[in-house]
Amino acid sequence: MNQNITDSSAHPNRAIVAWLVIGLLAYLALPWYAIQDSNGLLQIPNVFSSSEAGNGLMQASTHGRPWLWLGLGGLLLAGIAAVMLPTRKQGAVLIAGGTFGLLGLLGSAFSIGAKGWSFAWMNASFGELASNQFGIGWGAVIALVALVVLTAFGAARRGYFKGDLFIAAAVFGCAALLALFIMFPVLKALSAAFFAQADDGTSSFAPTSMWARIASERNFGLSCFVGGQRCGVAWNTLFLGIMTATSTTILGTLMALMAERANKRYTKPLNILAMLPIITPPFVVGLGLILLFGRAGVVNQGLEWAFGIEPTRWFYGWFGVWVAQTFAFTPIAFMIMRGVVQGIAPSLEEAAQTLRADPHRTFMTVTLPLLKPGLANAFLVGFIESMADFGNPIVVGGQFSVLSTEIFFAIVGAQYDQGRAASLAWILTGFALAVFAIQRSLLGKQNFTTVSGKGDSGIAMPLPPSVKRIVYATALPWMAFTVIVYLFAFAGGFVQTWGRDYTLTLSHFKNAFGIEMGEFGLVWAGTAWNSLWTTLKLAAISAPLTATVGLMIAYLLARTEFKGQSAFEFSALLAFAIPGTVLGVSYILAFNVPPIELTGTALVIVLCFMFRNLPVGVRAGTAAFKQLDKSLDEASMMLRASSVQTLRHVVLPLLKPALVAALVYSFVRAITTVSAVIFLVTAENELATTYIIGRVGNGDYGIALAYCTVLIILMSCATALIQFLVGERKLGRRKGAAAPISAH
Structure with a gap:
């Protein structure tokens, strides 16, 4: 038919x-x-x-x-x-x-x-x-x-x-959206690197100008190795990305092994820590570390009191940024690795032990190799998150420059240079796509299938004693230190002036979120209310749009076949590989002039939220569709239902968990993002994260941390909602399941 x-x-x-x-x-x-x-x-x-x-x-x-x-x-x-x-x-x-x-x-x-x-x-x-x-x-x-x-x-x-008219319209419509709001702005921004700008403001096509900008000493200089003060910003970013990806992957893997294979009592505390980077702005860790190791931090004050060592700014620089990013992104690596560890079928480890392999050899030759896909994904995510991070480098970077901050100052600094911003965006995008391609090439032809339709005992092999000691010695101190950092970040909003006056106060909350009774009723007198209402409103608008378009794209990828499907999927997931800073620059350059003139409006922020978080909806929907047999769709079509009716009455009711997950996650990420929208905000449409960054720049840490506390509470409520509505995904193993009877 x-x-x-x-x-x-x-x-x-x-x-x-x-x-x-x-x-x-x-x-x-x-x-x-x-x-x-x-x-x-x-x-x-x-x-x-x-x-x-x-x-x-x-x-x-x-x-x-x-x-x-x-x-x-x-x-x-x-x-x-x-x-x-x-x-x-x-x-x-x-x-x-x-x-x-x-x-x-x-x-x-x-x-x-x-x-x-x-x-x-x-x-x-x-x-x-x-x-x-x-x-x-x-x-x-x-x-x-x-x-x-x-x-x-x-x-x-x-x-x-x-x-099918509906499927055709959906494919063309989604492809048009991806082309207009992802491919066009990214290509438009990157193309600016090929134009030279004259003194009168006009620009002319000059392909060689791109290579001159990219190969400049400021980007790829190596003077730090021969007595100079600093290396090029590209090397700084690459070095920091590799360091952060390595440390977060190692720590995330150890924490996942501890949660799933060492002691189940650590599972809930680790789950709470894993949610922290999602429900907090990305620079909260940096602020907490400043309260600990900054010039007026507890550590420097303690050293001065005990040994007379004068406080310095030793923590600011690449070391401080690396520590902050490791704290911020390790929980993400933990969530990735935990799912991979859960997916290892115990029967494979049992087979190795049946062949007289001891627990240590089984772990090294069976368990660890099966973790390769997760290790590669965790490294990729850590690398991209590090390169896209804007908050931590701007807060604790000091004189240490990275590409994300350099792009920002090239656009909003006194020397407006969109050609340099575009050239830096080329470098940043090239790094991200190179790591993405390396990951795909290393894992693309290997098979890591561990879950099949065969029976399984469900009893995972415990960690060997030597591995368990390493896990405990690394993960437990890290968990404790993470809690301390977040507690300091939380406490900073409740003291008068950190480092000088530790008097408990609520004045920062009153200044930011004060409410007064005026002549005509309640007055939102706090300075932060406007940014909070704007953030909540724009996030609430973008979240359902993100979930709807993401699940529609997932439906098209999972249930239909058409020419150009690979390019369609690449465009949908490109926003994941493109750092947020590059996407923000792309929007400011692409939509600053007619025919699509959106700069300065709330709509451009909504669109940036939507397409920045689009891969979340696509991945959530794709995972959900893989669990739904196509025979359900085919049965509906055999009963003469249209594709629209099948999608509405058969597919969508079964996708409620994925829909709720995409909705809430998109809402939370829209509220906490900073790198992608730092270029798009205006005085009329100020967001929570940019308000906090402004306060940090003025040295007003009290109000900044008070605002972060409010955001943490709001996002905790949102994540509690998603946990309640969606629940925890399990692989279908039954507790206490009997081991399969071996045939003799």
């Missing part, structure tokens, strides 16, 4: 007509361009009377923008297909109309909009139009969406996607 039941025989073109009407209404009823300092939807009554709020038809016919006829012509051409029978010929007409409209609108928009993206043939066709170009508004957005959907319908009618 090639033609899906989505197109019933009574109304075979109902969906086509609906989207055609939507596209035409966008041309007639909505403002075509974005309206400054106003919601375009409020200007709907003025679409026929105002040049600023004019609809697409009026802009094309009356206000001197004839290129908009191209999109309307594409819709009208697609309208011819609406009266045709659902055949391959109808598909050809739909593709022709949709493609003509899309290329016409997008080609003209980019040719006369952003600098550096000009096409001579389009300018020759429409004259000097750059002065008349504005950012697209509601009308243009909805018209473009309608043209994309109609093109997708045409592909389905031509026989692609098994003739």
Whole structure:
């Protein structure tokens, strides 16, 4: 049955007509361009009377923008297909109309909009139009969406996607989102490295300028080895990334072995520690370490009191950043490795012991090799997290520069240099993708399957005594030290001035979150309320969007096959491999000028949250779909249900845990992120993390730590909710299961 039941025989073109009407209404009823300092939807009554709020038809016919006829012509051409029978010929007409409209609108928009993206043939066709170009508004957005959907319908009618209109529209729609909000901004930002900027602000194409910027002494200098003060920032970042990835992987593995193979009583405390980096901003550890080892920290004060050693800033630099990142990212490595340790089938270890291997040899030759996928993933995550980290280097880095901070100062510093920022982004992205490729090449052809359909005793082999001693000697002190660091970070918000006056006080909370009774009722008098409400609002908007798009992409990857699926999957997961700093720079450079002018708005922050956290939804959905047999979908389709009905009534109810996980995790990460949005915030749309960074920069650690405490409490409630609703994933082993009877 090639033609899906989505197109019933009574109304075979109902969906086509609906989207055609939507596209035409966008041309007639909505403002075509974005309206400054106003919601375009409020200007709907003025679409026929105002040049600023004019609809697409009026802009094309009356206000001197004839290129908009191209999109309307594409819709009208697609309208011819609406009266045709659902055949391959109808598909050809739909593709022709949709493609003509899309290329016409997008080609003209980019040719006369952003600098550096000009096409001579389009300018020759429409004259000097750059002065008349504005950012697209509601009308243009909805018209473009309608043209994309109609093109997708045409592909389905031509026989692609098994003739399913919904699947075709979903693939085209998700691909358009990935291209627009991941591939386009990243490529646009990276392309800036190939342009040289003149003194008058103009830029010209100069490919050699990129290599000059990248190969500069400031990036790859090695003067620190020959008596100089510092090495290049690229070497600093690579060195720090390798150090952090190594230390977090080792510590995370030891903690996972202790939780699963040594003593179960440590499992719950380790689970709590594992959630800390998720529910806290990334620089909280750095602040706690400053209270311990900073110039006015407890350690320096103790040394001065006991031995007369004058306090210094010895902790600030690469060592402080490495320690802070190791504390911050080790719990993530623990969560990765714990799942891998749980997945090792005890029968493999039992087989080795049956062949007279002692526990130590079994661990070294069987257990440890089976941990390779987890070790590689933990190393990759630690490396990327280190390179993308902005908070800890800015807080405890001192004069030690890394790529993320250099990119930040290249954009917001006194010497605005987007070419240098783009060149640094190339280096940062190259490092991340290189480690990603090495990991894939090392593990891609190896098989680490440990869980099959065969019976298993479920009794894991305990750790050998020598390994257990190493695990305890390393993991237990680290756990204790981690608790101390977080306690100091928590306590810092409750004392007057750390290092000078330890009087207990709530003044920092009052300054940040004070509430007063005014003439007209309650007044949110605290300085932090505005950033907190903005953060919660934008995170609440982005979280369901992230979960929805992520699970839809996971559904398409798991349940359909189409050409270009590998590139589609790569684009969806690219945001994981791209450091947050690079994505933030990409958004500020790509969406700062027409036709997509979003800089300074709350929408650009929502989009950055959404696509930065998109891999979370994709991975959660992909893992959930692997547990659902395709026969469920096929049974629904055999009962003549459409793909939409199958997704709604069969698939989604079984995906509730993955949906809740993606929702809550996206919400939490949106609140605690800093590197990706540090470039996008404004005074009107200030976020919690940027507010805290600002306070730290001013030396006001009390209010910063008080704010962190409030965020920790809020995020703890969110993670408690996810644990309650989702529960803990298990492999199906039963406690006390009898060992399989061996055949003799």
